Amino acid sequence: MSPTPMTTTLPGMPASYAWEATxxxxxxxxxxxxxxxxxxxxxxxxxxxAYVGELLAAGRFETPLAEYPPGDYGRLVAAAAEAYGVTPAEIVPGAGADEVLDLCARAFLPPGGRAVVAAPSYAMYRVITEQRPARLLTVPRLGPGQGWAFDLPALLTAAREADLVWLCNPNNPTGQVEPAGAIETLLEGLAADVPPGRLPPAVVLDEAYAEFVGSSLLGLRERYPRLVVVRTASKAYGLAGLRVGFGLGTVETVARLAVYRPPGSISTISATVVAEGLRRAxxxxxxxxxxxxxxxxxxxxxxxxxxxxxxxxxxxxxxxxxxxxxxxxxxxxxxxxxxxxxxxxxxxxxxxxxxxxxxxxxxxxxxxxxxxxxxxxxx
Ligand SMILES: Cc1ncc(COP(=O)(O)O)c(C=O)c1O
Structure with missing residues (x-):
């Protein structure tokens, strides 16, 4: 028996995320x-x-808790921009990377559309895709002998008429990174082979674990403007309970994601503490x-x-x-x-x-x- 209790499935509805047992x-x-x-x-x-306890005890938050959080999360976004080396207009904040992944699907994956993932990978890509509702094509990863790398030709073929490609690097659950240059080659291949009348697929590159390798492919956003890089405070920053993540891309791409950002989904406490955490690199x-x-x-x-x-x-x-x-x-x-x-x-x-x-x-x-x-x- 799995420690996960259940997946909620209602007739005619997509399966929900299987919540971990408490x-x-x-x-x-x-x-x-x-x-x-x-x-x-x-x-x-x-x-x-330890600084989290001190901040909470001091009780000084960006705005009073009786008020709603600032609509633009200006200080949080400024701290993230500094930490990730981008401008504030290239960042959209969300309630965890998970909410940002959802914004990506809303912005780039139309209902009835098609998304592609190299499997195994993070479970939420399927849940979010099916909730559009859209179809998820899974392309098996190469085996452990090849570091569970994605199968580039197979992924390119599957992605040719897709709306969105989910990529996770380093990948959960394999714990490994793609070989050097593989993601660049994939992006180039996607841009080079676009069927007439279509745009290349949006590529969501989930870098939730990037800090453990100390590098990011965020720099590719100008070359491939339909790239969204996703980061989080949940992993290396040790703040999973605060639920803060970010989508990063070109100004135009981020503006498209921001259309779907719900108001106030990040609490004032979370915004204040994560802004401080990002400053403590x-x-x-x-x-x-x-x-x-x-x-x-x-x-x-x-x-x-x-x-x-x-x-x-x-x-x-x-x-x-x-x-x-x-x-x-x-x-x-x-x-x-x-x-x-x-x-x-x-x-x-x-x-x-x-x-x-x-x-x-x-x-x-x-x-x-x-x-x-x-x-x-x-x-
Ligand atoms: C690859 C990946 N992306 C996103 C998340 C979710 O991150 P967050 O806590 O920021 O929603 C996880 C959490 O396990 C993850 O492994």
Whole structure:
């Protein structure tokens, strides 16, 4: 059984996102104390940065909480522009990267249209596409031997008459990046081969994990004006609970996204704290460096326990158990110990894998100890 409780499906309606089970639900279902539960399934940072508590205690927000947030989120956008090296007019803010992905679909994917994704990738691309409603064509990624890279010729063929291409780099759940130059080649190929009477597809490049590799393809926006790069405060900045993300592109592209931006979807508290977080690039880089070190230690510990850990440039690891059945058994054994992995449903190209987020050294030690026990019990 997956730790995810349910996907809501109503007759004639697209499936909704399968919400993760809460700590309370997992505690009740597996008979573990709530305090024992560690979320290895959500790809967040293990600790909230200390300045957040200080800011909240000071209670000084950009505007009084009795008022609505500033309509343009001017200070938040200015801080993001500085952090990402663009002008404010090249940024649209949203309630998490997820809301920005939704804005992209509203702006570029008409109902009845077609989107393309290289699978496996982030689950929300399917949900958002089907909610338009539009059709999602999935192009299988090359295998682990080729770093789960996208299949360029197949993707170009599938995207030829598409309205939108979802790209994720570094990719969730594989944890790897596309080979150097691959995305540039894809964009050039898309621009060069446009059927008469059509525009090249919009390309949404989700860089939620960009800070873990320290580079971005944002610079390609002038060469490929239908590119939207998506960033977030949820991952390297450690602020997932605040729900702030950004869409970046040319001024014209961002203006098109902004048409669909709902008023006030980012709270004043979130806007104030994230603006401060974006100004603390040094702290973010320190946190990323600590995660990268800990990732190496966790991967080595799990390998020593007999698990097959794929290479990762992100804050999570993909572990290959060879079959969905074995991955399912291991997931149950972990859940019984309060350790929550990300599982992938039957038929998913990653069904034989578990995805595990790097946490604190103490929590990761619990995972390594569990892996060692589980391997011993399997033998
Ligand atoms: C690739 C990718 N994009 C977007 C998101 C969602 O980010 P946010 O919390 O900013 O909505 C996630 C979260 O796991 C993700 O993995």
């Amino acid at each position: 700590d309370e639900e997992i505690a009740a279902r597996y008979g573990v104390a709530r305090e024992e539960i560690v979320r290895f399934d959500l790809n967040t940072l293990p600790l909230t940065p 040094e702290l973010m880089r320190t946190n990323v460096a600590a995660i990268v070190t800990e990732r190496g230690r966790l991967a080595a510990g799990l390998e020593a326990a007999g698990w097959s850990v794929g290479p990762s440039v992100t804050n999570f690891l993909a572990v290959d158990f060879g079959s969905p059945e074995r991955a399912g058994r291991v997931a149950q054994a972990l859940l019984g110990r309060g350790l929550v992995p990300r599982t992938f449903g039957a038929g998913h190209p990653f069904a034989g894998h578990l995805r595990l987020t790097v946490r604190t050294p103490a929590d990761d030690d619990r995972l390594i100890a569990a892996a060692t026990e589980i391997t011993a019990q399997e033998e």
